Amino acid sequence: MVGGFIRYQLSSYVRSLTFIPPLTLFIGWIILFYTYSGVPIMSSYAVTCISLYLVMTWVAMNVFALEGESEMNLLFVQLPSKRDYLWGKWVVCFLIALILGFIAMVYPLLLNSFKETPQFVHLSLAIYGHLFFAVFGILVGSFFSNSKVESKKFAWLSVMLVIAISIAQEGIIGKAYIFKWILLPLPPVSQILLHFTDETLEIGKGFWMDTAWVVFYSFICLLVIIRMFYRKGR
Amino acid sequence: MSFILEAVQVNKEIDGRQILQNISLECSNDTRLLIRGKNGSGKSTLLKILAGITEPTSGKVEGSARKIGYVPEHFPENLRFKVKEYLLLTSSFQGGSKASIEKELIKLTQMFSLEPFLHTSLKVCSKGTRQKVGIIQALITKPDLLLLDEPLTGLDAESQQILIRLLREEQIPIIFTSHEEALVTNLAKEVLQIENGQIMIQIGKAASQKRIRVEYRMREDLKGLPVSQMHLDGNIAVFTVEGDVSDHVLRELLRKNCSILEVKELK
Numbered sequence: 001m002v003g004g005f006i007r008y009q010l011s012s013y014v015r016s017l018t019f020i021p022p023l024t025l026f027i028g029w030i031i032l033f034y035t036y037s038g039v040p041i042m043s044s045y046a047v048t049c050i051s052l053y054l055v056m057t058w059v060a061m062n063v064f065a066l067e068g069e070s071e072m073n074l075l076f077v078q079l080p081s082k083r084d085y086l087w088g089k090w091v092v093c094f095l096i097a098l099i100l101g102f103i104a105m106v107y108p109l110l111l112n113s114f115k116e117t118p119q120f121v122h123l124s125l126a127i128y129g130h131l132f133f134a135v136f137g138i139l140v141g142s143f144f145s146n147s148k149v150e151s152k153k154f155a156w157l158s159v160m161l162v163i164a165i166s167i168a169q170e171g172i173i174g175k176a177y178i179f180k181w182i183l184l185p186l187p188p189v190s191q192i193l194l195h196f197t198d199e200t201l202e203i204g205k206g207f208w209m210d211t212a213w214v215v216f217y218s219f220i221c222l223l224v225i226i227r228m229f230y231r232k233g234r
Numbered sequence: 235m236s237f238i239l240e241a242v243q244v245n246k247e248i249d250g251r252q253i254l255q256n257i258s259l260e261c262s263n264d265t266r267l268l269i270r271g272k273n274g275s276g277k278s279t280l281l282k283i284l285a286g287i288t289e290p291t292s293g294k295v296e297g298s299a300r301k302i303g304y305v306p307e308h309f310p311e312n313l314r315f316k317v318k319e320y321l322l323l324t325s326s327f328q329g330g331s332k333a334s335i336e337k338e339l340i341k342l343t344q345m346f347s348l349e350p351f352l353h354t355s356l357k358v359c360s361k362g363t364r365q366k367v368g369i370i371q372a373l374i375t376k377p378d379l380l381l382l383d384e385p386l387t388g389l390d391a392e393s394q395q396i397l398i399r400l401l402r403e404e405q406i407p408i409i410f411t412s413h414e415e416a417l418v419t420n421l422a423k424e425v426l427q428i429e430n431g432q433i434m435i436q437i438g439k440a441a442s443q444k445r446i447r448v449e450y451r452m453r454e455d456l457k458g459l460p461v462s463q464m465h466l467d468g469n470i471a472v473f474t475v476e477g478d479v480s481d482h483v484l485r486e487l488l489r490k491n492c493s494i495l496e497v498k499e500l501k
Binding site for chain 1: 326
């Protein structure tokens with residue numbers, strides 16, 4: 001991995017100032033959300049997970065749109081390979097996700113906002129949830145940044161649609177089971193949220209099956225985006 | 235024989251339009267290849283394919299070149315870096331030694347008189363300064379191959395001479411496009427003409443052509459002249475002649491009492 005390129009991307013992202021709206025919105029929301037203390041642990045973390053999903057999609061779209069065509073062409077030649085360009089972008093997105101995820105998880109702990117003391121299982125699930133919601137956000141953002149969608153406006157609308165449907169998919173499937181298969185390509189958000197219950201937390205076979213699907217889904221998405229990235233250059 | 239770079243049967247189609255057709259070329263250690271053609275003939279696209287920026291629709295590009303230096307025709311205008319910062323960052327991508335990169339940076343910035351701009355934001359630099367940065371970023375890592383797309387664009391006369399001298403001295407194979415006669419005559423060893431997306435290779439030193447417009451008295455005066463093309467309009471003749479015989483043609487025409495109306499260099 002090229003450390004120089006990550007420094008290049010981070011500097012460019014910070015100087016572009018495009019980080020201000022999503023990060024301000026996210027941090028502002030976290031502060032507002034934890035204004036009241038005595039809130040349930042997992043439900044609150046579920047809300048911050050969804051917020052992270054939205055914000056990371058936004059951040060990923062911005063990071064992938066940092067360069068104009070001519071700068072990107074130069075970077076393709078300057079870097080040892082095109083693969084480094086894509087992975088460098090993902091590393092930058094992931095570093096931002098780590099910071100935001102850390103804030104989302106640690107802020108209520110510092111303020112003692114929860115109605116009970118979080119146990120190890122709560123924190124483990126929260127880390128797992130924030131991690132994969134951030135990954136989903138990055139994947140959705142990367143997908144639409146590397147698709148051949150001509151209009152930027154249309155790409156943003158598609159992103160919003162995908163996010164909204166993926167969050168609401170459990171309810172949609174509840175109404176009509178056929179949507180379970182139609183919505184399969186969307187991020188399996190509900191397979192994570194399902195386990196964010198404030199009743200007795202149980203890490204059983206169901207959890208591991210869902211986790212396996214989440215990991216498998218993320219891996220397949222990664223491969224699809226890599227393929228799309230290379231095809232875009234043809 | 236292994237080549238620094240080899241393009242085999244390369245085709246490129248963009249939005250259903252055939253840009254390049256069956257382009258094949260080889261680049262070895264002493265290559266100084268000029269790619270020529272009209273605007274929109276696909277020269278820049280070919281350079282981008284050779285640089286690995288864009289993939290050919292069919293065909294392949296392969297070779298032993300690991301580091302390629304690429305100078306685009308238009309260096310990006312909105313880079314969020316200062317000159318020195320940009321050059322150090324981008325040259326670190328290939329993982330070379332920091333000391334050798336800094337040494338090369340000092341040498342090249344001195345050569346192109348860029349020292350006063352090292353801490354200037356690229357956004358506020360002039361087009362010429364940005365073009366110099368574009369050239370330095372390609373040379374600084376000591377590439378195995380240089381791909382230059384109209385490298386003299388925006389450079390002042392002095393910088394053009396410096397670049398031409400530098401490229402002549404460097405033992406790096408070069409593939410370039412240029413409409414500047416100075417670069418063509420001083421650097422090109424071979425010319426690859428692109429017409430309608432296809433190539434016509436002209437091996438040997440690139441020779442420029444000249445267009446000569448004359449007023450003649452008798453048609454017989456024009457016979458036997460080594461011209462490539464001739465158009466007659468009344469008592470005005472327009473010749474296209476190879477650069478190396480143009481002086482001879484002019485002398486002959488003057489000897490035959492023709493009036494030279496215009497001599498124009500063709501690119």
